[in-house]
Amino acid sequence: MTVNVDPAARERSRVALVTCAELPDLDPDDRLLIEPLRAFGIEATPVAWDATGVDWSSFRLAVLRSPWDYTARRDEFVAWAAGVPSLANPADIVQWNTDKRYLGDLTAAGVPVVPTAWATDDTWTPPAGEAYVVKPSVGAGSVDTGRYRLGDPDEARLAREHAARLIAAGRTVMIQPYLPAVDTYGETALLYLPDESGKLAFSHAIRKGAMLDGPDTGATGLYKEETIKPRVPIDAELAVGEQALAAIPGGPDRLLYARVDVIPDEAGRPLLVELELTEPSLFLATAEAAPARLARAIASHR
Structure with a gap:
């Protein structure tokens, strides 16, 4: 891959791709970033968020990717994020977005949200x-x-x-x-990455099949397996995505990525299920240009 970048951006620099101890080499989808980042002169290093002895100031940027074990220690995770000198997405977004009570803020802002x-x-x-x-x-x-x-x-x-x-x-x-359309139409995840001007813009979308087939069994792990396919979203889904982004505290353009998950209601109107701004899977493998696009955004992030 050949890229044209400002000469200053070609200087060797270190970026941390933040993960957890159970995924020391990153989720496979996030490993797709390593080669495009290298083309920008960036050394990408997987680092668990709670690893001891890490000098986070030695990284030009720490990019949250798969720190998925934080949910049992959210307060500790939020405090850690606040102490990282340069973090994407920012620490105040981490605090707001890691508790889904943010859905109340989005509802108050007029975003069509699944009743909760x-x-x-x-x-x-x-x-x-x-x-x-x-x-x-x-x-x-x-x-x-x-x-x-x-x-x-x-x-x-x-x-x-x-x-x-x-x-x-x-x-x-x-x-x-439970919205029945998830069993037929599925859930749509809209992925947003910075465009060449640095503004967050729609990148690609995927369809997720139904995952919940009954009561909670108490099974443990980082996540439940998903069935993922690329999807071309409809205009109504993209409109909900834009509404959700507009309601983000501080605005969307300081973010490195965003994911908006929607499911149709019984009338076919998309409703927001989640707005994921902390550590969402970005499904880079489903869109050919997505890894390079995110790498470019990381290289130019200030």
């Missing part, structure tokens, strides 16, 4: 209706997440038990209706 209820104590009872999703407000990779048919007494009991486990562990529970 919250529970912090044992007075919670399952809502009336059909299928619902129960999960923690601080979580990643659909871990500790279950789908429940609340009209079924056994599943309603399991939903209460699931919520009680999370609450007993000091976690806030979020409850959302």
